[in-house]
Amino acid sequence: MHLPDGFLSPPVWGTLDALAVTTLGGCILRLRRNLPEETVPRMGMLGAFVFAAQMVNVPVAAGTSGHLLGGVLVASMVGPEAATLVMASVFVIQCLLFQDGGILALGGNIVNMGLSGTIGGYLLMRGLLRLFPARWRDGAVFAAAWFTVVGSSALVSLELAASGTVPLVPSLVAMAGVHSLIGLVEGAITVAVVRFVERVRPEALEGTVLERPARVAA
Amino acid sequence: MKRSTVVLLAAIGALASVASLIASSSPDGLNRVAADLGFSGRQATLYQAPLAGYSVPLVPSSLSGVAAGLLGTAAVGGVAFAAGKLLARPSRP
Numbered sequence: 001m002h003l004p005d006g007f008l009s010p011p012v013w014g015t016l017d018a019l020a021v022t023t024l025g026g027c028i029l030r031l032r033r034n035l036p037e038e039t040v041p042r043m044g045m046l047g048a049f050v051f052a053a054q055m056v057n058v059p060v061a062a063g064t065s066g067h068l069l070g071g072v073l074v075a076s077m078v079g080p081e082a083a084t085l086v087m088a089s090v091f092v093i094q095c096l097l098f099q100d101g102g103i104l105a106l107g108g109n110i111v112n113m114g115l116s117g118t119i120g121g122y123l124l125m126r127g128l129l130r131l132f133p134a135r136w137r138d139g140a141v142f143a144a145a146w147f148t149v150v151g152s153s154a155l156v157s158l159e160l161a162a163s164g165t166v167p168l169v170p171s172l173v174a175m176a177g178v179h180s181l182i183g184l185v186e187g188a189i190t191v192a193v194v195r196f197v198e199r200v201r202p203e204a205l206e207g208t209v210l211e212r213p214a215r216v217a218a
Numbered sequence: 219m220k221r222s223t224v225v226l227l228a229a230i231g232a233l234a235s236v237a238s239l240i241a242s243s244s245p246d247g248l249n250r251v252a253a254d255l256g257f258s259g260r261q262a263t264l265y266q267a268p269l270a271g272y273s274v275p276l277v278p279s280s281l282s283g284v285a286a287g288l289l290g291t292a293a294v295g296g297v298a299f300a301a302g303k304l305l306a307r308p309s310r311p
Contacts, residue, residue, distance in 0.1 A: 001246060001247055001248045002246075002248070003248070004261040004262070004263075005261070005262045005263065005264045005265075006260045006261045006262030007252070007257070007260055007261065028305065031302075031305040031306075032305050033307075034307075035302060035305050035306045035307065036306065036307070037306045037307065037308055039302065039306070040299060040302035040303050040306050041223075041299065043298045043299060043301070043302040044295040044296065044298050044299030044302070045226060045227070045230065045295065046298070047294040047295050047297065047298030047299070048230050048234070048291045048292070048294055048295030048298075049230050049233070050294070051234075051290050051291050051293075051294040051295075052230055052233040052234035052237050052287060052290075052291045053233065053237075055234075055237035055238060055241055055272065055287055055290075056233075056237045056240060056241050057241045057242040057243070057244065057246060058242060059242040059244055060247075063244050063245070063250070064244055064245060064246070064247060064250040065241075065242040065243075065244040065245065065246055065247075066246055066247050067241075067246065082302065085298065085301050085302070086298045089294050089297040089298040089301065090294050090298075092297070093290055093293045093294045093297060094290070095267070096267060097267055097268060097269050097289075097290060097293065098267055098269050098270065098271070098272050098286065098290060099263075099265070099266070099267035099269075099270035099271060100272070102262075102264065102265075103264055103265040104264060153247060153248075156248060160257075165257050165260060166255050166257050170255055171251060171255060174251040174254060174255065175247060175248070175251050178247040178250065178251065179247050182247055197226075200222045200225055200226065201222040201226070
């Protein structure tokens with residue numbers, strides 16, 4: 001879902017670049033006060049994983065593919081502020097080194113595929129986890145990941161329409177349609193990685209939204 | 219280094235090496251919609267990245283994607299780690 005340059009009009013990419021820079025600035029200010037040192041290696045590890053995983057386009061429907069976004073996954077393990085920084089690192093390297101996503105559209109890509117998950121998807125996941133019993137944790141994680149991908153695709157459609165690139169309705173139908181399938185991949189990978197980390201290194205989930213409350217003796 | 223760290227790093231390294239080989243070459247959701255709705259042509263190149271298209275110059279084409287995967291994975295891991303390191307408070311004993 002990386003936007004190249006040319007798809008967005010200057011007011012739209014300008015707004016998105018400003019939004020990305022302000023949000024990153026806000027996250028950096030908050031992290032300066034409360035980023036624990038133990039989280040830092042996890043940030044590197046998750047950034048590396050998301051980059052590698054985003055290279056793997058999975059075929060979803062006739063002649064279309066999609067890849068992981070990863071924002072919900074990263075935010076679930078390091079919190080939304082650190083996750084925003086991790087996801088921004090992914091899109092900056094993709095853009096500057098590999099020409100994946102436009103340079104003026106970089107803020108748009110950070111907002112659409114990063115903040116959508118690290119903030120929007122994270123808040124949804126936290127809400128679902130509070131609302132439903134702990135045994136439904138993986139369902140809540142899957143749902144937040146799915147909604148993030150579909151929401152991101154709707155956001156891209158809105159931006160394309162606001163730019164005068166393509167009318168809203170046909171692009172929204174097409175984008176949300178194909179991304180409702182890609183969202184299933186996102187949900188499955190997110191849950192699988194959470195379970196893998198839980199098995200290999202359970203202490204990594206301590207203190208995160210994913211931590212299962214200790215069993216209370218009945 | 220803890221054993222679990224080695225396991226996780228090895229898994230990420232393995233994924234980075236095979237990523238380009240197992241990836242589908244079909245257009246992604248946005249590119250597909252851009253082609254179907256006829257706005258692909260608006261794409262503009264304003265900047266030339268050194269490893270554009272996930273290919274590394276001077277590396278044989280069969281290994282170019284593998285090299286790109288490993289380089290990019292290491293670069294992102296390094297940048298995210300460094301950003302965290304600059305901001306983190308040292309933990310008090």
